[in-house]
Amino acid sequence: MVSWNNLDTLDAYKELQAVKEVNLQEVMSGESGAERVKKYSVPMAAGLAYNFASKKVDDDILAVLAKLAEEAQLIEKYEELYNGAMINTGEKRLVLHQLCRGQLGKDVIADGVNKREFYVDQQNRVAAFANKVHSGEIVNAEGEAFTTVVQIGIGGSDLGPRALYMALENWAKANQTFKMEAKFISNVDPDDAAGVLAGTDVAHTIFVLVSKSGTTLETLTNEAFVKDALKKAGLDPAKHMVAVTSETSPLAKSADYLDAFFMDDYIGGRYSSSAAVGGAVLSLAFGPEIFARILSGAAEADRLATLKNPLENAAMLDALIGVYERNVLGYPYTTVLPYSQALIRFPAHLQQCDMESNGKSVNRFGEPVNYVTGPVIFGEPGTNGQHSFYQLLHQGTNIVPIQFVGFKNSQIGTDVVIEGSTSQQKLCANVAAQIMAFACGKSDENLNKNFEGGRPSSIIIGDQLTPESLGALLAHFENKVMFQGFLWNLNSFDQEGVQLGKVLAKRVLAHETDGALRAYSDLLNI
């Protein structure tokens, strides 16, 4: 049996607070630095590696982190999760997104169904549908092929699928697996839907309506918006829409859709890219076999996350180092900086995944915790960020821990040699240079040009951003967040913090307000 305890009750945590801090400038200088780069690396799924040489850890701290992992029973808790325990205590739900990608443990039977079989069945249904669209078996009323897919969803039904689509769009084109252009409508701002529709040939478009509950305000509103546009174009919405929802939702068996694909309450929105929420749009855009390759990279990452030794389990080590940085070193943020333009929206997805999961002040039993939990997550691709906010990262008054991501090869392969190097080499040279600039700095008598260093970063390195490595990245961060939730003793799988705003917004729309809320509503002409 596992026991769920607050972080500050663990002996290893107390030990961690007393252990000597690493002087990063010192350990990363000279040959000792080179040794660390070679030694402090953990293999990940799909050929990726997590290098943490420039984090403020050494063998002593790693030993305490390993004790902390054991005392917090991280692996045992993960086992409980994938074997079907009710880990989401607040909503009394299992947590099964990993089961979309593979079977790590026992059969999970819930609601009288083998859940792995249920998810695979939905994947097969999505694949069959996508294949029929691609082969021309499913066409529009004029008998013409569909060329575009537009996802209507918000939050987890938007950010993850959108980030993954953008991550593989160029790769798919370069590898002749690109099938349909994908677009996304999310915001209740009417200009979002109107703007996307204005640039879309709706007669050749399939809309994927994504709402687990079938009650999400933004999504239902945007569905009505799109149906309006389809009708105005003389088209039958039912011939242009599919639904991704739960079997019990009002959308599930409606005649309003070409088809409906199912997920369930055991997959949280921000973890649903691996389910039909990501599967439908990505299978339509790139083909079901590409989506399957994303899942296989993620499944491999999920398996590696079962390893007890943090030095073999990158997600767990990343989580442990993050907690050390947050709770012992006191850094209130983490920035994710992918040196890959294709990952431009990946930080926005991680921002949700991390901040919505662990941005909480009470433990899984509803008791206040006496320590800080999830940090603020933000990021943009390099080298763009170097010409933007890196100034603060290098010379600001606070330290911001960094998570770099880099690949040896580009996706498209077109490149130019300028001053003896390709763009890809310049990209990689820049990320290597940044790590060292942050770690070691450079003294200058003019303090305005002085870099104090001591600013920790890690880097995940891969050969190329492919479906497999993308899936591995996705699962790495999901699992990191999961392990951090275990360490902080949180329920990482509910999101009660989003409820109050919804309730008050309804009251505003019903004109049932007074006081300041009434006054704000007046200012906004509602």
Place this chain on the structure above:
Amino acid sequence: MVSWNNLDTLDAYKELQAVKEVNLQEVMSGESGAERVKKYSVPMAAGLAYNFASKKVDDDILAVLAKLAEEAQLIEKYEELYNGAMINTGEKRLVLHQLCRGQLGKDVIADGVNKREFYVDQQNRVAAFANKVHSGEIVNAEGEAFTTVVQIGIGGSDLGPRALYMALENWAKANQTFKMEAKFISNVDPDDAAGVLAGTDVAHTIFVLVSKSGTTLETLTNEAFVKDALKKAGLDPAKHMVAVTSETSPLAKSADYLDAFFMDDYIGGRYSSSAAVGGAVLSLAFGPEIFARILSGAAEADRLATLKNPLENAAMLDALIGVYERNVLGYPYTTVLPYSQALIRFPAHLQQCDMESNGKSVNRFGEPVNYVTGPVIFGEPGTNGQHSFYQLLHQGTNIVPIQFVGFKNSQIGTDVVIEGSTSQQKLCANVAAQIMAFACGKSDENLNKNFEGGRPSSIIIGDQLTPESLGALLAHFENKVMFQGFLWNLNSFDQEGVQLGKVLAKRVLAHETDGALRAYSDLLNI
């Protein structure tokens, strides 16, 4: 004469630390809350208003902030700046971006030139060029019209112009002023240029190459990338490119470009959207008169920023409240949440503007400061963020101050009524609801559903996002950052923190490295 002193030497700052903290739940409840919403509002340019009712201030704190503004000589320093003093001490440069928008003070003569005349002259040259492209006087080698403009630039030559383009794209289409589609290439990642070019009809495209120095690695590399593509398409690059640069740069008088438009060293990259850096691409995309309307909104904001009374000067008040939150209340971040999908990249621009300007640890004399300076800035549009990271903002262990932006009307005007309200009303209802949820929270016996409130926010409200209000927003934040730099006694106009990485990257590419940098380079196959 103004005197430049560190924040912690000012009497009003000491007073500010001693003043009683506001209980936000209390003051925002009931009728007193409604009163605050009506009273705590400052008119801004272009019909915008800055409402700070839900910030943790009251009349007592505002009185001390006014003293602080006076003691720090904020208005006098701004006067020095726009009258042409050498405010950028590190690089020994004037700071003249406001002069692109209007003449606030004396004639500024530098390098033997009246600078206002110089900037207006460049605007006129850009306008004439754009008009010729639109009228068909400037065409491609086949005599066909140009339909697309692609900006090649990074950092300030990318984020601001891109954010402004996205902010007005739908507005321009709805108002029949849309002329050419704009795209952007920034990253040295070869997939950025290759991806944009793959979707672009280069035969009908003008490329705007933007580099003040004419030496930016990424931009020159991407220029070569684009020239390669043009030549492969059988086109003459010189007939498809214009340059935006300084008169002394290698790009200035080259036969390689259709034309060249000039800026100078007195306009920092992150402040250059008002100069030809934004002017060329936006005038081509929307017409020069639309760009002029952006500048006029900004100019009005610049004039309002000269007012001594913080309660009439929104940029200064925003700056003062931000310093109170950062240095007295101790919040290490600020999030910018526009309820407008069109502003999707505006937070990324502000992230640069703010973090690159004030992310510094030494004062303008190169002496270390004993207080924290610029916060981390991040943000995404609402309502999207509500379904993502707002969980942490509502229930996380740290308080994140919020800057909302909202408009009463959409840009396109197409809308649907669902459950008795339009999408635009739902959007506005949500931002009003969020402000109150953050400020007042809601008690619940189940602490997992408890909202403690006390989370401060302000909101900028406008009728519609138009060229004028967009310009006003842009200048508001630039001026806020300027006033905060004055308060912290920083030089907000250099960026020495970006240099070390460039130096080290060159060394990597020249294979002149050892130790850890060599080891990282090996891992990345350089």
